[in-house]
Amino acid sequence: MTSENGAANGFSNGIPILVAEDVRLSFGGVAAVDGATLSVEPAKITALIGPNGAGKTSFFNVVTGFYRPDGGDISFDGDRITGKPPHAIARRGLVRTFQLTKSLARMTVLDNMMLAAPNQTGEKIFTAWLAPWVIRKQENANREKALELLELFNLIDKKDDYAATLSGGQRKLLELARALMMEPRMILLDEPMAGVNPTLGARLLEHVGQLRDEGMTFVLVEHDMDVVMNVSEKVIVMANGRVITEGSPDEVRTNQEVIDAYLGAGGGAVEEAIDEVFERDRPDG
Amino acid sequence: MIPYIEGVILTAGIFALLAQGLNLHWGFTGLINLGHVAFFAVGAYTMGILNTQFEVPLLPSFLAAMVAATLMGVIVGLPAIRLRTDYLAIVTITIGEIFRLILKSGPGVSELTRGPRGIRGFSNDFYFFRMDIGLGFLSPTQYLLLIVWVTVAVVGVLLYLLIKSPWGRVLKGIREDEDAVRALGKNVTAYKMQSFALGAAIAGLAGVFFAMDIGSLAPDTYLPIITFQVWTIMMLGGSASHSGPVVGSIIFWAIFNGTLFIPREIISGAEAAYLRQIGIGALIMAIMIFRPQGILGNREEMALDK
Numbered sequence: 001m002t003s004e005n006g007a008a009n010g011f012s013n014g015i016p017i018l019v020a021e022d023v024r025l026s027f028g029g030v031a032a033v034d035g036a037t038l039s040v041e042p043a044k045i046t047a048l049i050g051p052n053g054a055g056k057t058s059f060f061n062v063v064t065g066f067y068r069p070d071g072g073d074i075s076f077d078g079d080r081i082t083g084k085p086p087h088a089i090a091r092r093g094l095v096r097t098f099q100l101t102k103s104l105a106r107m108t109v110l111d112n113m114m115l116a117a118p119n120q121t122g123e124k125i126f127t128a129w130l131a132p133w134v135i136r137k138q139e140n141a142n143r144e145k146a147l148e149l150l151e152l153f154n155l156i157d158k159k160d161d162y163a164a165t166l167s168g169g170q171r172k173l174l175e176l177a178r179a180l181m182m183e184p185r186m187i188l189l190d191e192p193m194a195g196v197n198p199t200l201g202a203r204l205l206e207h208v209g210q211l212r213d214e215g216m217t218f219v220l221v222e223h224d225m226d227v228v229m230n231v232s233e234k235v236i237v238m239a240n241g242r243v244i245t246e247g248s249p250d251e252v253r254t255n256q257e258v259i260d261a262y263l264g265a266g267g268g269a270v271e272e273a274i275d276e277v278f279e280r281d282r283p284d285g
Numbered sequence: 286m287i288p289y290i291e292g293v294i295l296t297a298g299i300f301a302l303l304a305q306g307l308n309l310h311w312g313f314t315g316l317i318n319l320g321h322v323a324f325f326a327v328g329a330y331t332m333g334i335l336n337t338q339f340e341v342p343l344l345p346s347f348l349a350a351m352v353a354a355t356l357m358g359v360i361v362g363l364p365a366i367r368l369r370t371d372y373l374a375i376v377t378i379t380i381g382e383i384f385r386l387i388l389k390s391g392p393g394v395s396e397l398t399r400g401p402r403g404i405r406g407f408s409n410d411f412y413f414f415r416m417d418i419g420l421g422f423l424s425p426t427q428y429l430l431l432i433v434w435v436t437v438a439v440v441g442v443l444l445y446l447l448i449k450s451p452w453g454r455v456l457k458g459i460r461e462d463e464d465a466v467r468a469l470g471k472n473v474t475a476y477k478m479q480s481f482a483l484g485a486a487i488a489g490l491a492g493v494f495f496a497m498d499i500g501s502l503a504p505d506t507y508l509p510i511i512t513f514q515v516w517t518i519m520m521l522g523g524s525a526s527h528s529g530p531v532v533g534s535i536i537f538w539a540i541f542n543g544t545l546f547i548p549r550e551i552i553s554g555a556e557a558a559y560l561r562q563i564g565i566g567a568l569i570m571a572i573m574i575f576r577p578q579g580i581l582g583n584r585e586e587m588a589l590d591k
Contacts, residue, residue, distance in 0.1 A: 040493075064468065066464070066467070085467075085471045085472070086464075086467040087467050087470045087471055087473070090467070090468055090469060090470035091470040091501060095468065095469075095470075096468050097468075098464070098465070098468070102462045102464060102465035102468070103465075104457070104458050104461035104462055104465060104466075105461055105462075105589055106457070106460075106461055106589055107457055107458065107461060108452075108588050111454060111457075113470060114451070115451075115454050115455065115458050115466070115471075116453065116469045116470075120451045121451075122450045122451035122452060123452050123455055124452065124453045125447070125452055125456075125479050126481070127452075127453040127501070128446070128447055128450035128451065129443065129446060129447065129450075135450060135451065138451075139451070162585070162586070163588055164589035165589070178469070182469065184471060207468060270548075
């Protein structure tokens with residue numbers, strides 16, 4: 001949607017935009033992320049799946065700087081970002097959303113958007129007092145951009161409402177729209193479909209697809225296999241803090257290791273359960 | 286009677302300043318600060334020590350008081366980098382008390398502060414100064430009252446501009462959810478420190494005026510009760526409201542001193558002293574029950590869940 005995103009298209013010649021090597025993170029004796037290695041290609045939608053406790057969200061938290069890894073290396077667009085603080089990583093264009101949406105409840109929808117705009121002169125304490133004319137100009141430009149995005153995400157009627165009054169689905173939309181205010185090059189979506197009604201969910205995925213077409217890179221953690229198989233070009237499967245396999249949705253669907261990871265050791269009920277997770281939700285079946 | 290009322294309005298102005306600083310911490314940034322009295326004390330003592338023992342002139346000692354309070358704000362702000370909610374409350378209340386005890390008997394410090402004996406003799410220059418600027422027709426109290434309330438107005442306008450600016454928007458964001466604000470590329474730690482430092486500087490200035498008002502400095506003036514009074518004022522007026530601290534302070538001190546106007550035939554002086562505490566307590570309860578957002582707070586905002 002912006003020229004920056006168009007530029008990201010230039011990377012789509014196989015050079016990964018995000019590379020994580022042997023990333024480790026433990027809480028006390030529990031290894032949440034236990035040597036995860038993966039790479040993400042630009043301008044694609046990559047799904048990160050795995051059973052509960054596989055370390056997906058922990059991995060997100062390490063990549064975005066919310067947790068400091070115990071080991072390993074992460075680079076974004078060729079620069080090492082391991083252990084950098086969250087705000088520094090976000091400013092580089094690697095932006096995340098949260099599993100439990102973090103809309104800023106007692107701020108209006110428009111203020112939520114305006115807050116996310118990068119490089120604001122008025123965010124420095126002295127220029128906030130001393131340079132009102134510069135700020136006014138920036139604010140007008142940011143407001144215009146925010147309103148455009150709210151229009152696109154069908155939140156324009158809500159712009160002056162407190163974010164707390166939005167429904168769960170609308171909050172997810174707001175979070176994505178707010179992330180876009182930052183002009184990111186890559187967005188990590190942590191369970192974007194959780195608690196979202198199907199109509200809003202479909203709209204959200206539509207936006208994600210469109211943005212991908214314009215050059216944005218997405219990684220999404222998602223439990224809804226229907227969504228995963230439908231929208232993603234690549235699926236990475238994590239279990240016990242490690243990447244166990246990756247490939248196209250079709251390759252992953254039939255991979256025995258994946259099935260084992262989701263269901264544990266084999267048994268009579270396994271086949272049935274597999275049906276439930278993969279087969280029945282198969283979009284073409 | 287008139288000088289007495291002037292004195293009350295003066296105190297209300299000093300506490301309005303304190304509440305303006307606290308409102309920046311709590312109302313706009315969501316930082317629980319129960320050690321506000323430390324900033325008040327550090328401002329007062331910095332001015333007093335510089336003026337009496339190092340013969341620093343008035344205005345530079347005022348500025349130094351604000352700088353010292355700012356530094357104190359950064360020190361108190363350090364735990365706020367990691368701590369939130371009740372944990373931060375515990376740490377800040379402790380810092381406030383530690384600071385008072387250091388003023389009282391800290392090795393090396395009590396020589397400067399003269400410990401419990403306190404400091405006096407710093408206010409003469411300040412009051413004589415009114416002759417030089419043609420305000421000699423005012424009584425000392427009226428003169429200080431004027432300066433304090435002009436300061437309240439100036440601070441109020443500056444804070445209003447700041448909170449309306451993108452800087453203020455970041456603070457409100459931190460109040461709502463600091464991790465979300467981090468994820469939006471803002472250096473949350475830096476903003477928390479700035480909020481702490483600026484609110485502390487305002488409280489430091491209030492401390493200078495307070496010292497001028499009572500004309501002496503003693504460590505045990507700076508008890509935690511002052512912090513709680515400021516919190517009451519802020520909640521009464523309405524946190525995150527710009528005029529709340531001012532209105533809250535006037536009402537608080539009116540009630541606090543109002544009991545003195547009850548004729549002695551009805552209640553004795555000692556009883557009146559208890560009655561004021563009861564009055565304030567009842568007021569806090571009434572506010573919490575009937576108007577939890579405070580007199581000027583935003584009811585809609587208050588009713589929203591995170």
